[in-house]
Amino acid sequence: MRPTRLLVAFAVASALPFAASHAQQKVNLGHAAMPTVSIRLFAPIGDIRVVGWDRDSVEMTGVVPVGARVEMYGGAPGERSNGMKTFIEMPSESSGRDAKLVLRVPRSARVWLKSGSADMDVTGVTGGLDLNIVGGSITVHGSPKELRAESMDGSVTVDGSPDWLRAKTATGDITLHGGQDIGASTISGTIRSSGGEVERAKLESTTGSILFASGLARGASLELETHSGPIDIQLPLKADAEIDAATITGAIDNQWSRTRPVAGREGRGMTLTTSGGQGGGRIVVRSFKGTVQLRVK
Amino acid sequence: MTEHLTFDQLCDLEDGALDVAESAAVRAHMEWCAECASRHAALSALGAASAALPREIAPPDDLWLDISGQLTPRRTLGAGFARAWNVRQLAAAAVVIAVASSSLTALVLHSRTRVQSASTPASAPGPDAPVAELPARLASAEHGYAQSVEALQRTLDERRDSLAPSTVATVERSLRIADSAIAEARTALAHDPANRALVALFASNYERKIDLLRRATELAPRT
Numbered sequence: 001m002r003p004t005r006l007l008v009a010f011a012v013a014s015a016l017p018f019a020a021s022h023a024q025q026k027v028n029l030g031h032a033a034m035p036t037v038s039i040r041l042f043a044p045i046g047d048i049r050v051v052g053w054d055r056d057s058v059e060m061t062g063v064v065p066v067g068a069r070v071e072m073y074g075g076a077p078g079e080r081s082n083g084m085k086t087f088i089e090m091p092s093e094s095s096g097r098d099a100k101l102v103l104r105v106p107r108s109a110r111v112w113l114k115s116g117s118a119d120m121d122v123t124g125v126t127g128g129l130d131l132n133i134v135g136g137s138i139t140v141h142g143s144p145k146e147l148r149a150e151s152m153d154g155s156v157t158v159d160g161s162p163d164w165l166r167a168k169t170a171t172g173d174i175t176l177h178g179g180q181d182i183g184a185s186t187i188s189g190t191i192r193s194s195g196g197e198v199e200r201a202k203l204e205s206t207t208g209s210i211l212f213a214s215g216l217a218r219g220a221s222l223e224l225e226t227h228s229g230p231i232d233i234q235l236p237l238k239a240d241a242e243i244d245a246a247t248i249t250g251a252i253d254n255q256w257s258r259t260r261p262v263a264g265r266e267g268r269g270m271t272l273t274t275s276g277g278q279g280g281g282r283i284v285v286r287s288f289k290g291t292v293q294l295r296v297k
Numbered sequence: 298m299t300e301h302l303t304f305d306q307l308c309d310l311e312d313g314a315l316d317v318a319e320s321a322a323v324r325a326h327m328e329w330c331a332e333c334a335s336r337h338a339a340l341s342a343l344g345a346a347s348a349a350l351p352r353e354i355a356p357p358d359d360l361w362l363d364i365s366g367q368l369t370p371r372r373t374l375g376a377g378f379a380r381a382w383n384v385r386q387l388a389a390a391a392v393v394i395a396v397a398s399s400s401l402t403a404l405v406l407h408s409r410t411r412v413q414s415a416s417t418p419a420s421a422p423g424p425d426a427p428v429a430e431l432p433a434r435l436a437s438a439e440h441g442y443a444q445s446v447e448a449l450q451r452t453l454d455e456r457r458d459s460l461a462p463s464t465v466a467t468v469e470r471s472l473r474i475a476d477s478a479i480a481e482a483r484t485a486l487a488h489d490p491a492n493r494a495l496v497a498l499f500a501s502n503y504e505r506k507i508d509l510l511r512r513a514t515e516l517a518p519r520t
Contacts, residue, residue, distance in 0.1 A: 042517065093461075093519050116461070116520030134464050134520045150512055153467045170471040170509055185505060187471040206478045206505055225501055227478040246494045248485055265492060288482055288498050 023066045027101065030059040031074040034082045036127060038110040041086040045099040045118060052107035052124030052142070058084055062101035067091035110146075117154070137172075143179075155189075161196050178214050198222060205229045209290075213297055216241060220281040226290040233283070234297040240277035245285035245292050246270070256294035302326055302333045311340050331449055331511035335504070338441025345437040431483070432490045435499075439483075442503040449510035459518040468513045475506035 033039075033056055045064065058081075064070060069089040074081035086103075090096040097117075105111055110128035113120065117135035128146040131138050136154045140147060143160035149167045156167045157175040166183045167174045173189045176182060178196020188207045197215040202223040204210075210224050213234040220241075224231050228250075235241060235256055245252055245261070252261035252270040259274035272292075285292050302323060309315045310323050327334040431439060457465055482499040489495060 044517070044520065114517060116517065134461070134467075134516060152464060152471075152512075152516075168508065168512065170467055170512075185508065187474050187505060187509060204501060204505070206474055206502065225498065227482070227498065227502060248482075248492070248495055248498070265489065286494050286498055288478070288485070288495075 024063045024099070025066050025068070027060060027062045027064055027070050029061075029070065029072045029086075030057055031072060031084060032056060032078060032080045033058045033074065033084065033106060033109070034080050035106045035108045036110065037082055037084060037106060038112070039084045039086065039103070039105055040112045041088075041103065042114045043086075043088045043101055043118075044090055044096040044116045045088060045101050046097040046136075047100040048113065048115060048118055048120045049100075049102045050111055050113065050120070050122040050125060050129075051102065051104045052109070052122075052126065053104050054107065055104075056080060056106055057104075058106070058109070059104040060086065060101065061104075062099065064088060064099045064101070065091055065095040068095070068099070173208075176214070180217075216281045216283075218280060222281070222283045223286075224283070225286045227288045229287070229290045231285055231287055231290055231292045232295070233285070233293065234295045235276070237296050238277045239281070240279055241281040241283050242275040242279050243272065243283045243285065243294065245272040245283075245294075247287045247289065247292060249289040250287050250291050252292045252294075254294045256296055301330065302336075304336075307333070307337050307340055310337065311344055328448055329452060329514070331445055331507050334445045334448060335441070335507060338445055339438075342434075342438040342441045346434045431487050435486065435490060435496070438500070439503070442500075442507065445507050446503075446510065449507065449514055452514045453510060456514060456516075456518075460513075460516060461520060464513075464516065464520060468509065471509055472506065475502060475509065478502045479506065 035056055037058065039058060058074070060072065068091060072084060072086045074084040088096075088101070090099075103111075105125065107124060108127040109125060111122075111125060112130040114132040116133065118133050119136045120131055120133060120138045121141075122129060122131070122139070123141045125142065125144050127144060129140065129144045130148045131140075131150070133151045133154045135152065138149045138151060138154060138156045140149065140158045141160060144162050146164045147158065147162040147166070149156045149158070151169045151172045153171040154169065155172045155175070156169060158165060158167070158179075159177050161178040161180070163179070164181045165176070165179045167176070167185070169186045169189045171188050172186065174184045174186055174191045176184060176191070176193040178193070178198050179201070180199045182193070182198060182201035182203070184191050184193075184201075184203045186205045186208045189205065190209050190211070191203045191205055192211045193201070193203065194211070194213040197217045198220055199217040200221045202225070203212065204223075204225040206227045207229050208226070209229045209232070210226060211232045211234075212222070212224060216222065216235070216239055218240070224233065233256075237256070246264060247269040248264070249269050252272045254261055254272055254274065257274045257276055259272065261270040261272040263269070264271050306315075306323055310320060315323060327337055430436065453468070479499070479502045482495065482502055486492070486495050486499050
């Protein structure tokens with residue numbers, strides 16, 4: 001083991017028995033850190049919370065099964081680390097389901113967190129987040145500068161307005177509340193964006209539905225695309241927006257303006273070009289066979 | 298090589314400008330990096346599409362009449378203009394205009410071809426209808442996507458046993474959905490290749506599939 005990657009603590013060695021009947025042990029590790037420390041954690045644990053706090057240190061607490069190996073590398077003891085690597089190895093595949101972990105990090109930290117089937121909950125981090133699960137859920141409270149959240153069948157919920165957000169799932173639902181630069185993609189999950197304000201966004205799915213009911217920032221640019229999923233757009237009556245919608249075979253229902261959609265190429269599908277307010281914002285909608293609905297919010 | 302390949306590296310690979318070792322390293326990177334493989338596929342598709350363009354296009358017969366018609370009045374613009382532009386320079390300018398016009402003509406001709414393609418009935422055939430072929434430029438682009446899919450699928454197959462059965466089931470279900478959407482868009486596109494919205498939807502379906510495969514190959518063992 002290289003000196004610069006000094007092992008700070010072995011939880012297995014330092015942890016106290018939590019309760020023999022639960023066959024679990026406590027974890028309590030910590031290390032001084034720079035405010036913008038990068039933390040990498042692989043934790044096959046069922047319940048993980050990340051909390052941004054106003055201290056220049058990283059602390060990991062929780063309970064894990066007896067026999068789990070928990071390690072944190074962050075440089076020499078007492079040295080304020082700018083990069084930390086932590087991992088938890090479970091004694092068996094399923095033993096991490098009941099484990100719980102709380103990771104407290106400086107607010108401006110950059111956190112890379114990967115798990116299997118887990119409920120991840122992040123609060124108060126304003127730096128960067130790169131979160132990856134297979135199942136379960138990812139919930140992010142607050143507005144990190146950068147957020148990448150990926151899952152297979154787990155859901156992704158973000159209730160803040162990140163500067164940069166990329167959310168991807170296979171079947172999991174994605175719920176958003178605005179942001180400056182948003183990308184959300186799913187195969188069959190549902191994408192919902194409501195509340196907050198959007199500057200630039202691309203929301204896309206194959207069969208999943210898309211609901212957009214967020215506000216539009218001045219000069220916003222929004223792209224919504226599905227193969228067969230329905231697209232529901234809710235805008236204020238006076239929204240400053242130019243809308244260009246087209247389907248290959250699907251229907252378009254416009255209840256937002258007086259403009260009627262027209263039949264598409266060769267009489268199949270529909271197209272709609274309409275605008276409201278002062279214009280400025282641009283919304284492009286494309287669907288192969290999903291229905292597109294524009295409504296007044 | 299953990300960083301993404303640079304644009305220059307991808308271009309050099311496509312141009313055959315890398316030595317054997319560099320080429321092998323770049324190709325090895327693309328074996329697992331879908332993004333770089335996809336960018337390389339796009340470059341390959343661009344090269345193929347460029348190679349398919351005609352080497353030269355004869356300008357329309359009346360082009361010179363148009364050019365000379367615009368050049369002649371300029372001779373009367375005044376002595377200053379006449380002094381500044383000698384015959385050789387005017388001839389050179391005419392060649393430049395002719396070349397530019399040829400390029401524009403090519404674009405127009407291309408557009409006309411596309412318009413003619415667009416007039417083909419767009420109705421999607423029934424399930425028993427034979428699969429129609431895509432035009433060359435789209436087939437080339439699809440070939441690039443297919444290469445990325447194949448490489449990632451191979452990696453996923455190798456890792457399949459290390460993943461949880463429920464995860465494999467989720468991925469396979471999603472891949473079937475993606476394949477179904479690609480097939481549907483492809484069939485429609487074969488009958489309406491000039492439909493730009495359809496081209497974009499077709500490409501998006503492929504990109505979502507490639508991204509899903511990439512993410513599946515990056516899952517940790519036992520998850």
